[in-house]
Amino acid sequence: GAVVSQHPSRVICKSGTSVKIECRSLDFQATTMFWYRQFPKKSLMLMATSNEGSKATYEQGVEKDKFLINHASLTLSTLTVTSAHPEDSSFYICSARVPSGQGRGDTEAFFGQGTRLTVV
Amino acid sequence: DAKTTQPTSMDCAEGRAANLPCNHSTISGNEYVYWYRQIHSQGPQYIIHGLKNNETNEMASLIITEDRKSSTLILPHATLRDTAVYYCIVRLTSNTGKLIFGQGTTLQVKP
Numbered sequence A: 001g002a003v004v005s006q007h008p009s010r011v012i013c014k015s016g017t018s019v020k021i022e023c024r025s026l027d028f029q030a031t032t033m034f035w036y037r038q039f040p041k042k043s044l045m046l047m048a049t050s051n052e053g054s055k056a057t058y059e060q061g062v063e064k065d066k067f068l069i070n071h072a073s074l075t076l077s078t079l080t081v082t083s084a085h086p087e088d089s090s091f092y093i094c095s096a097r098v099p100s101g102q103g104r105g106d107t108e109a110f111f112g113q114g115t116r117l118t119v120v
Numbered sequence B: 001d002a003k004t005t006q007p008t009s010m011d012c013a014e015g016r017a018a019n020l021p022c023n024h025s026t027i028s029g030n031e032y033v034y035w036y037r038q039i040h041s042q043g044p045q046y047i048i049h050g051l052k053n054n055e056t057n058e059m060a061s062l063i064i065t066e067d068r069k070s071s072t073l074i075l076p077h078a079t080l081r082d083t084a085v086y087y088c089i090v091r092l093t094s095n096t097g098k099l100i101f102g103q104g105t106t107l108q109v110k111p
Helices: none
Strands: A004-007 A010-013 A019-025 A032-038 A044-051 A067-073 A076-081 A090-097 A109-111 A115-119 B009-013 B018-023 B031-038 B045-050 B061-064 B070-075 B084-092 B105-110
Touching (some): A010 A019, A019 A032, A019 A090, A019 A115, A032 A076, A044 A067, B009 B018, B018 B031, B045 B061
Parallel strands (some): A010 A115, B009 B105
Antiparallel strands (some): A019 A076, A032 A044, A067 A076, A090 A109, A090 A115, B061 B070, B084 B105
């Protein structure tokens, strides 16, 4: 399957600082990527849809000024958690769907390995 | 996208078939059934998807009832590495790839 890579896989930061998480599609171009967060023993919650060259679309209840998303190229989307607080500690996961026409012939989404953020 | 209902947890003996059910009684005619799994502290992994017919790949089989209101994911010979949370998701393939996850089924494969 297609490869989506996240970096870093694990990060610890101090309260009040900002953290940037990268999501890359390694072998395909992704005009749309998705960001999820997951609390312990809970399911994935969609945060936002990242659109290349335009503003991200945020799900209800997700603060866009808190979670800044930039999708500057067809292979990279970034999520920046600004002024992080301990309650932002979570597992953040990105995904991308291979657009039709790129020879994949399938429609499933591919996920990164996730980033565990701990705010102390 | 239609809502799905899955059992919270299931156990399976190593080497035996694991049958994971999913109810999606409000599924519409152009919605597919997708299965993903998430091994602890990793991103979800695609398993299989189908519309009406049963499907099989190297990982699993998907059995969809004739009325499409439920389906079963079958892992034919479960191994300890199949221990994971399994998510059944119903969605339109025409959407952008956005997935709405339910609570899933935690499958514990035991020796």
